Structure formats: structure tokens, C-alpha cells
Amino acid sequence: MSYINKPKVSHPSLPTNALGMTRRQYEGSMSTLCAGCGHDSVTASIIEACWGLALRPEQLVKLSGIGCSSKTTAYFVSGSHGFNSVHGRMPSIASGANAANRRLTYVGVSGDGDSLSIGIGQLVHAIRRNVNMLYLIENNGVYGLTKGQFSASADIGTKAKRGDVNSSPPIDPVLLALTLGATFVARSFSGDKAQLVPLIQAGMRHNGFALIDVLSPCVTFNDHEGSTKSYTFTREHYHAAVETDFVPRAQEIAVDYAAGESIPVSLHDGSRVILRKLDPAYDPTDRSAAYNYIETKLKHNEYVTGLIHIDETDSTEFHNLNRTAQAPLNSIPYEKLSPGRAALDKLMDRYR
């Protein structure tokens, strides 16, 4: 069988969101990934995040490259258009799609091979271009579909299933994004839904490129002892420096936050994120400080998670810089696009 249809069963008592939709209505087709794959947990968090935001499915665009992670765009929100492109080239598809219609919500799902090896050029330039999209890297340190080769995110000293030890230094997508001036950089763990869901929601609402590096263990090829991307290692070494609450637009902040410990950030659409610092020494709004903090911790084998950096001044977002019309370019009537015959007749004199 080439694919499995997922039965659409819904119970009348399932909770609904502001659109009257249940979580089930945000699901996609059946996953064909291995049982226990971290990516399926990320998929579940995306579904939860979209349901929580009461996003209209047709307003979402799902994009991916090639690999296990890239397959997952078929496993959530089947009412959205999806584009599973070629290996490492999803950012260019996203850039073009976003140029054509700035009004939709774009979510790209990629992996460490797709993003940090074959596609690193496109990732880097999508960050630089500041395309308004959420870009998730489901990072497991290995190539799954080709059976367990190290990827560019594999740590020095990590062991492959067959015993090889990696000696090449890893590329850390979080440090990379900070270097490039990304305006929203986060790290999370597929097993921490409570942390991941608000990050996804905030990333979708951020006006600009939002990167979330999600540690998402590969149960088949990279979950053994000696691996630094296993469930066990991740639970022991990944710690939040900041907790993020996402507060949708028009919702009152109900919880009291201790002054000095929490930083409220208003997002483009009127929603907010409240950053609660777990380490008082950490400042997620200062890019250089964030970089130094993450790098120092990495040296001690500590992986910092949470919303690591946010800059909500959106002046460098692609359409802001381009001064693109507010109406989506794909909806502008032809009459407004063609200069017409009279203009052409006049123009001809320039060429005589």
C-alpha cells in the first residue's frame, strides 16, 4: 500500500476553537514515519498551535523540502495547500509564494540535512531576505531515509548506530540564525509540547523570518547510547532559559508576572508573547548577549531552549523593504498592472 487513509472520526463533545473547529479538523493524512519518531510529536504541536490560533486552514501554506521531516507537511491541516519541493530548496519556494501573496501564513518544515547541508545556502538567504514565515528544523543529527549517515548538525564525539564516531564540528542552526540577524530564533524539543506550541504560535505571528530548531530524535538511527540527539541525552542536556507564553490578540493577560522577570513583546497582529526568564542573566532581546550566552552554554554541553531571541521591529521584513502593495500581488486586477496602449505609444518615442 502506498499511502494510508486516515479515518475522520469526530466526537460531538470534542472542544472547538473560535471557528467552531475541533483539533481533528486540523489533522492531515496518516504519518508514515517510524513509531515514536520525534517528528510526529512536532506535527501534533503544529496541529495544536493552529487549532489554538483558530487559523482558517485555507490561510495556511505548508512548505517543505525532501526528507523524513519534509514529509510531515502532509500530516497536518489537510485543508491547507502544501508544497513538497526539492531537497534543500524550500526557502526559495517560500520566498516566491510569499512574494505573490503576503496575506497568508507560511510554515516551512525542514530537517537538519535539508537545511544545514544541501539547503544551507537557501536557508541563509531566506533569513537575510527576512521572509515572513515560520521555519521549523526537525533536527535529529542523521539522514534517516538513507539509513543513518551523520548530518551537519551531528555533535563531535556522537556515535552512529553502527559505531562510527563523528569528528566534524556541528553547524548549530540557532547560532547561525543569530549571526545572520534573524529576528526570531528559538530552540525546543519535540517531547516538550508545552514549550513548543506557544513558540510555534508566536513564530507564525511574528512578522518576519522565525526559526525554531526542534530537537526531534530519530528512534531508528539515532536514539542509542552515545548519541547526543537521543531522547535520553536531550532530556538531560536541554534546558529552558526562558519560558514563553503566547497571548492571542484581544485576550487579556490573566496571569501576574513578576516585574523584571518577564518581558512582554507585542507582535505585529496585536497578539503578544510574554517571556519569563528562568535565568536572570539572560536577555532574549539582545542579540549579541543571546549569542554569547548560547555559545558559552554549548561549550559545557548544555543546550539552551526557549525563545532565544526576538526583535519585533519589522522594518526589514521583505515586503516592508520592497514597499509591496498591501493587497496580495496575485489579486491585483490586470487593469492595474498593464500600462495600456496609450502608454506604449508614448514610450516608443524613447527608442527613435
Add this chain to the structure above:
Amino acid sequence: MPGLIANANRVNDFVMKFANVNGTGSASANSLIMKAIFRMGVPVTGKNYFPSNIQGLPTWYEIRVTRDGYAARASQVDIMVAMNAETYSRDVRELCSGGYLIYDSTWPRSSLLQRGDITVIEVPLAKLVNENFDGVRNRILLKNVAYAGVIAALIDVDLEVISGLLRESYGKKPKLLDSNTKALRLGYDFVKENLKSPLALRVEHMDKTRGHIMIDGNTAAGLGCVYAGATVGAWYPITPSTSLMDAFKGFCERYRVDPQTGERNFAVLQAEDELAAVGMVLGASWNGARAFTPTSGPGISLMNEFVGLAYYAEVPCVIFDVQRVGPSTGMPTRTQQSDLLICAYASHGDTRHVLLFPANPEECFYMAVQAFDIAERLQTPVFVLSDLDIGMNDWMCPDLQWDDAYRPDRGKILSAEELAGLEKFYRYVDRDDDAITYRTLPGTSSKGAYFTRGSGHNQYGGYTEDSAEYQGVLDRLKRKFANAPKYLPKPAITAAGGNEVGIVSIGSCDGAIREALDVLRRQKIDVDYLRVKAFPFNSDVESFLKSHSTVFVVEQNRDAQLKSLLTLETSVEKSKLHSILSYSGFPMSAEPIVNGIRAKLAEAPRLTAVPRKS
């Protein structure tokens, strides 16, 4: 002063070549002369032979004054304006017997006089300019204008026309206007006072350029994209396609910016490479914008993977390939038609693509518009195969026309209302039995949602590894391609009827072929001519091949790529086809065509090329 050798008295029919140093501002002086001749009503062509360099290397500009309106490069040079000491010896050699050599005699070169069959005209340009102007850069620039003045006097260009052009260029900068006018007069007056003028080769007012313009193909194609309603352009700079996007952007800044808000109805994305450029085009087209990318050979090589995806997932995509000399980096500033095969079959697996072949800037404009209509109608990549000669040189063309009744053919796109009326939407089901299926745009309605993928898919858009489901889609794509010619421009055929000998060609060979046909006709050899405008081939191509016993395939590459395509995609007998090839990097001239045809016909005297019908 040497006495001028009498030449045949040729009015409005000769070739001037300007040998310059790249980056010295000679281009504006050369186009000043060309435009002045054009404004005198005399047909003219300008070919720029420039190096891949910013400053210092030799560069040439060739102006053909052609009362008969031929568009091709001529194969001889009558007047050489030798302004580059480094290339003197080859420039002297290139001049035809009886020709004129003009050089800067501030530094006399008696060795130049060794060729007895030419006339050397000495003008102390640097001396004249240095005596009258200050500043190194200023002197270099104005020396060009001074030789324009020399030429004007020698070939009798209307000085008032040139002055008019200068006023248009520098009207708002009186200082520049003054210095340019003074430099022009320096050269002009020197000739009038010291030399016999005009030469036997000269221009006279005509009335053959009315209703025409001088424009390059990249500008015309960029303008076509604007009129087609394209809103997204993505590109990576590459010679010789760069000026196409520059033109698009320039026209958009003029016509697509809201004067009140400054908001722009377009987006130009300068990508990190050609892989990304074409990816952006796919993303934008998939999302319902008309999008395109201009590139050249090396870019096409990089785009192959995405082109295969666009073919298989059926995403419209317009690619302008302004061809240059390959393989590899090749000669980036020279022209060729050597990307036919890579474009026709771009990407791995079974793929075939629609190609359009404009022959001149005018067709670049109209075909740019057609390319978008075809790409959206067929939901497939469309390549517009221009070349450096068309793209970067100024050609005389009829005024571009526009019909305000035109509306883009967006193809089969379902609206939210149409989707609501459907029981269920499937992306690749052939509902109309024409092999073209319906698509939907993101944001329309969740009922129209589908998953676009380059992996095996069935007609419902679902992933598949089932042979029958996979083949079903692949076979429909083949039918779609077979049906494509009805949406494509038909070939242009010039046929007397009854001729056994024909020419089949594409694109910018057209000018040389038309001229060759005239030459052959004067020699009592009549040859039919079919110019292919699109691939897959129209059935007219098949009929033409069938009805001619000898067919010359004229093209600008080494490997006879058009001939290969004809043998692969039609039932023509291979032995009937004879190649006439030009792949020097210079635009084709009529000479090799005339010679090639004559030689072949002489070899086989039984062939009759004259009409047999009584």
C-alpha cells in the same frame, strides 16, 4: 595627408566598425552615430562585440548602414575607426579592400600605411581634445565625441540631427551639452578644413525608418513581462540576461508604483543563485502570480532540478534564456543558440518542455506575453530562447503595438464559488479530456486544498508508488505535450510553391537567411524558408520537411541541435537534412548560408532549386 582612394559610390549601404578600449565611454559616441543615421530615415543595425571585462580590454562596435533594411551582421568592414592601439594590426587586416581606416594620428603609425589597397585617414584626435579640454577622464570621454564628429563629416551625417540628439541627452546639463557640442565640432571641422569629404561611402536622407524604433530584445522582453501582468521577477545576475530584469524593474518603477502611497505592484527578488531564482518563480506562480526569471546557459544548467519539478507537478513557469557561448562559462559576451537541447529536455527523467524562439526584439515583446499565457494554460515551464545578439544589440523594429482588449489567459484555475459547486476537488483528474487539469490557489478555500509534490502521485494528487497510478499521470503529461502546438505560435513560412530546396531555422538567424534568400534569388536560386517559432513542432514543420527533398538547417551551434530535435521529434529522413552552422560567437551573416547552399547544390547538380511549376 594621403589622397583619398576612390571607392565605389555607395550611398546608405556600408559598414563601419569602431575599435575601442572597454570602459572609455565609446558606447555613447557609437550609438550617437547610429541613432543619427536612423533619424535620417536610413535603416541601420548596431552590433556590440564586447569583452567580459569592466575596463581595459578591446571592444568593437559595428554599424551597418543598410538601405535594404537587412538585420544581419555584414561580413565585411568598409570603414574602420581604429581607436585602440593594441588592436591596430588586426583592425587593419579586417578592413576590406578599398576601405577607409581612421586613426588617431597624434601618435603617427607609418606602419599602418603599408597596406596599399586602403585609405588611411589621419586625425590628431588626442591633440585636438587635449588642446581644448582639461581633465584626464573628460578628455577620454570627449575624444569619442570628437571622432563621432569626424565620422559625421566623412559620411555626411546631418549635423543638426546629431546636435538634436545631444540636446535630448544633455538638455538639463548645459555644461555637458556645451563640451559635447564643442568636441563634436572639433572633429567635424577638422575634416571639413583638412580632408576631402564626404567619402564615396555616405548617408543620405531616406524615409524608411518611420514607424520604427531601435530597441534591444531584453528591453522589449522586460516590457512584455510588464504588459503580460507579471508581478514577480526573480533572478541571479548573469550576462547577457541582466538587462532584461533591469528593464522590467525600470518599467515597473515607472508604471507600477502608486503615486500617492509609493506602494509597488511588483516584487523583484535578486536570488542567491539560479536554483533559488527559479524556485521563487515556481513558488510565486504556484501561488497565482505571473512570475518569471531571465538567465543564460549556466543558469539553465542549475535550474534543471526545479524545472523537472515544475513539469511533473504542473506548475507554470516562464524562463527567458538569453543564450551565450558555451560550454561551461564559455564566452559570456558572445552569442550562440546552443541551449536548445538542454532546454527541450531539461531535468532528469522523462521531461519535455515548451520552447519559444523569438527572432528579434519585436518578437521578444510579443512572445514574452504569449509565454505567460502558454505557461498558465498548459501549467508547465515555458522557455523563451533569445540570444545575446537579440537581447543586447539594438535592432530596428516596427513600433510595438498593444491591444487594450487583451486579458491574460490564466488557464484552468478554480474560484471558491466553482469549488463550492464541486462534489470534491482532485488536482490531476482530466475532467475535460484535454490532458489539462484544474488547479487551485492557496487561500481560496480549504475544499480546493491539495498537496503539490515531485514524488510519485496519482490523479487525485496523493502519493503513490503504484505503477498504474504513476503511469496514468505520466501518460497524460505526454498527451498534454502532444496537444501543446495548438497553443503555440505557428512557424513563419516563405515558400514559392514547388521548390525542392528549403531552409529550416530558428531565432536570430532570420536576418541572415532573409538576406541570403535575396542574394540567391539574384543568382536564380529560389529557396523556401520555414522559421520555427516554437517547440513542440507544429504539424506545418512536418509538412515542410516532407515536401522538400533537400532541407538546410541553419543554426548557431556546433552540434546541429535544431537538426537533432527535428530528427527526434518529426519523421524526417535524416539524410535530407544538411546543416549550415555558425558558432564563432559572432552573429550570423548571410555569407555562410549563401556559400553553404551553393556548394551543396553544386555537389548535387540533379537538384533543382528553381520553381518547377510552369
